[in-house]
Amino acid sequence: MKTQSFIPPSRTLMGPGPSDVSSRVLDAMARPTIGHLDPIFIKMMDEVKALIQYAFQTKNELTYAISAPGMAGMECCFANLVEEKDKVIICKNGFFGERMKENVERYGGIPIMVEDEWGKKIDINKVEEALKENEDAKIVAFVHAETSTGVKSDPKSLTKLAHDYDCLSIVDTVTGLAGIPLLVDEWEIDAIYSGTQKCLSASPGLSPISFSNKAKEKIKNRKTKVKSWFHDLNLIMSYWEGEGARSYHHTAPINALYGLHEALLILSEEGIENSWKRHLDNHILLRDGLENIGINFLVNEDDRLPQLNTIFIPDGVQDAETRSRLLNEYNLEIGAGLGTLAGKVWRIGLMGHSSNENNIDHCLKSLSEVI
């Protein structure tokens, strides 16, 4: 058959991301492409920077959007902050801790793993033990919102602990940003990255990122060049920072940035605290509805991400077949389990534009019908 224009169906996206993208953001992405060095585009980039600073609650100068997805944001942090033989404490309580380990090893560092069970939060005492045993550790890295399990951790305490032992913190908030409280400056986080396709509800493909001055100093004073040219912040700083002319590094993803600008604008109009509250309120609605039909959560209430609800697949219910029916008959996407949780759980996202009562009703009704 001859290839034709691609007309996707209209899904309700309640998996672990992407979330539903609003028509405002879709419309923004369809506006005319202009040059990446056009003064009008550069002014828009300044606004994107200010809006990301707002979302992260930071004044960090080195705050921008990487021209690649969240996983590139992770790589950027480790590529820039890890030098040969640096010890990095990695708190692993799900899939993404393992990714961090891969990154540290590839960039020549030594990962020190502190492991907790999938579905449990990070045990801060174990982290302190690891820091005591590794006095020369340079970094503590952890996931704010584990997309594989729906568990939140405590960046404030973990960063404080890292600083007590003279370490920097690297925080993965791909799924956290705009969904649960996050105060980058107040909590003194050193490096943090996110994605656009979770609670910001822009299309996937960019990674908001921010570095403290302390992190920036470490990057400026590296003994060796960053292995990745694309990620070398020493090159990128001159492009995003300061007023006026930007030196050419790479061509920015123009239309994707239009979309991110609009998504961040929507967030600023709602107000970040209101966004956190909406995510929590809607979690409670969904939770009550799920419990009514006898469905149980993997994570205990206190450690649960409101934007990502990991539930046990009810006994006797087929995993893939049921998700397939939800998708094909109800246009509803929910997420499968990852890694050790595959086949055991589903992940129901209530992220960004997807976190609303209509979606919750649709999800509960559809689930009740198919299981």
Place this chain on the structure above:
Amino acid sequence: MKTQSFIPPSRTLMGPGPSDVSSRVLDAMARPTIGHLDPIFIKMMDEVKALIQYAFQTKNELTYAISAPGMAGMECCFANLVEEKDKVIICKNGFFGERMKENVERYGGIPIMVEDEWGKKIDINKVEEALKENEDAKIVAFVHAETSTGVKSDPKSLTKLAHDYDCLSIVDTVTGLAGIPLLVDEWEIDAIYSGTQKCLSASPGLSPISFSNKAKEKIKNRKTKVKSWFHDLNLIMSYWEGEGARSYHHTAPINALYGLHEALLILSEEGIENSWKRHLDNHILLRDGLENIGINFLVNEDDRLPQLNTIFIPDGVQDAETRSRLLNEYNLEIGAGLGTLAGKVWRIGLMGHSSNENNIDHCLKSLSEVI
């Protein structure tokens, strides 16, 4: 002032990229976001792969679009194909040869530079000398279409030479693809990358890429892991290759891929040979018009890229001020000179959707008025 939705002006993009994006492609990017593991999306990705294979004129299985701009495509080739201490012959006749050197060094290789003047094509005899002097060289890397100068090189002869000396070839065709003849299989090119924002006229942000089986074997048999997790093709192969389920690597940039799909579809509707011919015909039109108003080209006719016309700024004409007037008064973007050519030349792109008679008329008329 409060931040508002970003409404860009309608420019005519005749710089070195991005080029004008057609309303078909803009509309495609505004279609509803669906999940990156949705079977319907995966089917579209298969079509994107087939369409990229068509654009490159290759049957290479390892052909896909990197989720980041062309410069990441460059990094992906070097990150995967260069191992510690590998000698890489780099043909440098402009800005992007220098970038290749940076990449080789960072990934632990030894760059052997073969330099030609900016604005001249690669001297194949010098490359052969370098290969004779470096019998242990592993790779020959060069730029098919130098975006900094508007010079084309000869991938067929250079790849044949590389193979004669038991080397692989890495080819940068960021500006070349769809603008001038390129036959990846017939010319036996081993690794090649491009961008979306030049002669394909999709929005910037993705990098079409393709690897021969020989290159793939080298990657599979690496002695050390690829330093960059994001770029490790051993991980990515399982995502893009073969039928059926794709293992999760990163979230694909959904809407950007809708746009690329549509842009590639437009190319396949026109036919690749017709696209090459249109770029050449329009270059001749523009050239005649420019010569009529006394403007001279940097590059001699035979080595000139039809899609990127590098012209000397006429005596007594201000560079930045004139480009600024063209942008503000005529909504026309043309490119400045890069590197050693800054202030001396302008670069006028006739790429993809921008390569048409209306644009040529608008450009000639505007230029005549401001200079």
